[in-house]
């Protein structure tokens with residue numbers, strides 16, 4: 001797919017398409033030519049003031065011969081500023097622009113005080129005067145025209161192609177974007193575009209490029225017509241075609257769901273999720289109640305055991321007392337016998353003394369008998385109490401056993417329900433397109449809130465049409481609530497999905513607060529890692545390895561934040577895969593590890609910003625956690641990635657700060673955020689070419705924004721009236737991103753040989 005910027009995306013009803021470079025026509029009924037001719041090929045322009053760039057056509061019936069090209073574009077809110085005088089910006093206005101050169105290179109430009117400059121390279125950071133001849137060699141698009149999510153510019157028109165027909169010769173083809181992509185060929189004789197038959201389409205350049213990866217991935221799929229039919233059904237997405245084939249099984253029956261069926265299934269699934277959620281909540285309540293009862297029973301059992309212990313103590317004491325009493329009695333009997341003998345023998349005792357002594361002995365004997373009776377009675381009572389306590393204890397143990405069985409059963413059921421819920425959630429996410437957009441309004445004690453929070457997750461400003469999001473968080477929302485909403489997406493990276501959380505908003509609107517947060521009330525980053533570590537420790541059947549990396553993108557250069565020398569890194573692409581050679585990765589086993597990594601990254605970021613005399617809010621921060629899970633039984637390996645991205649402030653640069661380095665920073669931020677918007681737009685429109693490489697940011701994020709990822713975007717806004725214009729722009733970006741369907745997210749699972757499942761083959765990684 002070429003990246004020649006010969007097509008600009010205009011509002012829905014407008015499309016401008018270039019001629020192919022070999023001059024083959026793409027004229028048609030319904031295609032009125034707008035003659036913007038290249039100077040080297042000789043001008044055939046119909047209006048002298050049309051830009052002399054490449055050849056352009058407009059897919060507009062409304063265009064009439066002789067009508068001015070700029071007028072048409074202006075009508076649709078787009079201006080191609082072909083020279084500095086073409087559009088008069090107010091004297092004090094600073095305009096950020098992108099120049100798309102016909103060679104395929106794009107440049108950041110600024111227009112200031114009647115002068116236009118371009119940034120030659122991000123390395124030299126020098127603004128050069130815009131060369132006059134360039135006005136004839138490309139297209140200038142202003143920041144407003146390509147404001148994120150509104151209009152995408154500068155994408156190569158890789159929809160144009162040709163085919164060699166045995167009888168008709170070389171034919172021009174074009175893949176039109178209707179409600180779905182439809183491939184046409186141009187019939188010169190009738191001057192019309194005609195839908196292509198399957199057998200012709202197999203000869204087309206575009207289609208053979210798309211079929212190549214399918215053939216490579218599924219060599220057993222021999223029937224090319226069948227393959228092409230599946231490609232058509234997948235809207236010309238080869239990855240989807242492969243996935244559909246795989247899902248359909250060996251028989252190769254392609255079953256693409258019809259749109260209305262999708263909606264029906266989605267509705268059913270939603271119903272099922274609600275039903276399951278209710279069931280799950282009920283079960284959870286039951287489980288909690290059982291848990292409480294179990295706790296109470298445990299307490300009772302503990303009390304009974306205490307009582308038994310006390311009683312045992314008492315028994316021992318009484319037994320000891322009894323033995324001592326018996327011993328005393330025996331001693332007394334012996335002594336009284338002796339005494340009686342001695343009294344008898346002491347015939348000479350005074351009769352009164354003898355009488356008193358006899359009385360004492362009788363009394364003692366009586367007491368002894370009473371004591372014995374009392375002791376026997378106590379023993380009986382104790383035996384009874386011990387019996388009772390034993391019976392109670394057995395009963396409790398049985399009850400305990402019964403309830404723990406019930407609790408185990410409930411726990412099992414609960415786990416199963418959770419799993420089913422997760423599966424359904426994934427399905428629902430896939431069907432919804434896997435991008436969730438949340439809007440968070442920051443808390444601000446110093447200003448009144450000028451935003452209205454409607455019901456159903458809507459937010460509006462000054463009584464205007466509300467913006468709707470998947471969830472709107474009001475200023476009072478807690479970090480925990482915010483995390484809870486993103487949690488299901490985040491945790492799915494454990495199951496092998498690529499997940500991306502992005503915070504977008506004006507400086508000071510709460511991006512860092514949402515992502516990082518203060519240490520005492522952490523944001524999404526720390527909570528996510530904590531949750532991931534918890535889940536990993538619970539899943540004992542899988543060996544997990546977590547690795548973290550942290551990088552910063554400043555002025556279109558990538559820096560490693562976990563290495564002390566802050567080296568600049570290159571991005572390498574291989575197919576859909578992106579690698580950043582040299583990027584440091586650190587193992588994470590505990591929260592302490594992650595705190596250390598974040599501190600290190602933070603320190604290096606401050607050092608970098610001091611070195612570059614910048615502020616951290618002017619760079620994008622990307623924190624990545626890679627989770628590899630090796631199933632101990634099956635040996636399968638899942639690899640998921642969680643990418644957390646705190647973007648640079650999205651506000652437009654103002655005239656006051658528009659000097660030197662600030663201007664370079666602003667141009668870099670403008671370029672990357674605009675590219676992000678363009679990627680979203682291209683994904684939303686289902687375009688074949690997604691311009692990931694337009695900026696370092698989108699290039700790095702490519703794996704998270706592609707068809708096999710799940711994304712979540714937090715747009716953060718300020719409640720203050722003075723920020724209203726930026727707030728509106730942020731919310732527009734968010735609601736546009738919400739229309740994006742990333743496609744079905746795919747798990748990254750690979751089977752490994754049985755030996756490596758047991759860790760014997762260390763090379764398998």
Ligand SMILES: Nc1ncnc2c1ncn2[C@@H]1O[C@H](COP(=O)(O)OP(=O)(O)OP(=O)(O)O)[C@@H](O)[C@H]1O
Pocket residue numbers: 441442443444475505506507508509510511512513514616617647648649716
């Ligand atoms: N929801 C919130 N509740 C309380 N304070 C908040 C909230 N959001 C942001 N703040 C506070 O507002 C200030 C600015 O927030 P923060 O640094 O997160 O903004 P930012 O969008 O990341 O800005 P930058 O683009 O400069 O990084 C901070 O002092 C932060 O503590």
